[in-house]
Amino acid sequence: METRTLETGERILDAAERLFMAHGYEGTSMRQITGEAGVNLAAVNYHFGSKESLMQEVFRRRLDWLNEERMRVLDEMEREANGQPLKPSAIVDAFFGTLLRMAGDEKRGGITFLRLLGRTLTEPSEFIRAFLAHEYKTVMDRYKEALFRALPEVPKAEIVWRFHFMLGATSYAIAGTDALRLVTDWQIEEEDSTDRLDRLVPRLMSFLMGGLRAPLPQY
Template structure:
């Protein structure tokens, strides 16, 4: 098996188990059995289970973050050219649209569940590993929102942004049809991506701008 194929198989297996079982609930033996490799291969390519989690996160987040940063750069450049602060809608669209477009892709299925664990468990290995990967992105967006909402106290902008991130996470459920079977059918059926994207942007924009 080629080196890159081995690494990809390990990452795919790890992503699947981390999504299903969580970081602590997953053993390296489970990962290696599904990947068709031995434990030594994991140690050789990644060094540790923690480093493997880092690699799983970076594989999905780094390309997506690059897109979201580029979108925000374009929003800020356009606003600067017009001599105005960026609009809330433009800033949040730059974040929401590429995020929801990405999570509907088949390869993002397991990773979307991992990120749900990050935002619902609030602490532990997953949050510790993902924090450094998303903090620069969130700080950039917070700065842009502060410029878009100069009359709101910084603390209020932060709070509204945090609630917006929560709404975005639930929108991912709407796109992918997550939640448990015990929920009403209307809350477990996947909805059209375009409908969710547009509705979420409208919803968050109104909430952020409300005075």
């Protein structure tokens, strides 16, 4: 008898996370998932009810922690600021930096979940978008408010747009670590993959802050 260190449910979630990341939701079958997890085909429906519920649980397992952490960091920063507006760079780091630093934390899903998240934000499935919207709403509103206060001279609509652009740049930074290598055909010879991740955070952060602080467009 083999030593089964992980519960069936966890094994399924891990396999589903990796396969959804690699092939998308529609492109991944229940038989692939249960095959990779080493469990019976019926196990998904027994433990999660359906494929849709499984997908939601894959996200909830990671997003609950991430968004609580984002809230916790923002709470602490605002407490220390004593009512003063926060620095924009601190807000951006709390939101995007917290996300990116998940990539180094293997027990929180690591790079696999981040890639899944990055590509899911542009995916079409209605129920996934609705689920993410609900899951994200509270934390998103808090961060938008913080940015409004931190940048009082910038029109709110402009801030929302730039927040959106930042999401896109970050999503690509994660999801495209290998996806867009084909398209861009770059070689970054001098760095191994762990090095690349460590340097990605400051690199991306510089870019995001540059974009956020850019002169307003004149129409």
